[in-house]
Amino acid sequence: MAAVVLVGAQWGDEGKGKITDFLAQKADCVVRYQGGSNAGHTVEVKDEKFMLHLIPSGILYPATLCIVGNGVVVDMEKIIEELAGLQKRGIDTSNLRISRKAPVVLPYHKNWIPWKIRRAKLALPNGVSALPTRIKLTALDSALPISWRIGKSWRTVLKPRWNIKTGL
Numbered sequence: 001m002a003a004v005v006l007v008g009a010q011w012g013d014e015g016k017g018k019i020t021d022f023l024a025q026k027a028d029c030v031v032r033y034q035g036g037s038n039a040g041h042t043v044e045v046k047d048e049k050f051m052l053h054l055i056p057s058g059i060l061y062p063a064t065l066c067i068v069g070n071g072v073v074v075d076m077e078k079i080i081e082e083l084a085g086l087q088k089r090g091i092d093t094s095n096l097r098i099s100r101k102a103p104v105v106l107p108y109h110k111n112w113i114p115w116k117i118r119r120a121k122l123a124l125p126n127g128v129s130a131l132p133t134r135i136k137l138t139a140l141d142s143a144l145p146i147s148w149r150i151g152k153s154w155r156t157v158l159k160p161r162w163n164i165k166t167g168l
Contacts, residue, residue, distance in 0.1 A: 029066075
């Protein structure tokens with residue numbers, strides 16, 4: 001069983017989305033294994049542009065199974081917006097699967113950081129610095145047994161409205 005793994009060596013913007021889209025055309029499965037909605041990529045298929053943030057670009061190919069793994073921080077508002085945009089353009093999203101263990105961004109992840117902390121940089125090892133974000137806070141929470149996971153939202157939000165399958 002052969003597999004192709006695409007890993008970015010930069011902080012982003014190295015073209016992973018376009019390469020993934022190219023490989024997805026003939027792939028059985030495309031998996032997004034980490035990250036959140038802050039990242040994104042634009043792909044063009046048949047002269048039509050698609051902006052994707054959480055959903056793998058394999059979604060544009062009906063025969064390709066698309067998986068959002070448990071390392072992806074899922075912002076429900078963003079993924080529902082992305083699904084609605086794809087479906088409005090006639091894209092079948094029935095080939096999408098989301099891990100029940102994927103952590104969910106909650107309102108307090110977006111709102112609790114005081115304004116001054118949002119502007120201050122956090123010092124990290126080796127001279128790297130980063131701003132605190134909802135994705136980082138959600139990822140930190142995901143280590144706790146009380147964190148909110150997709151599996152808790154599936155029956156009430158994802159399955160009835162969007163027919164998204166989980167179980168991974």
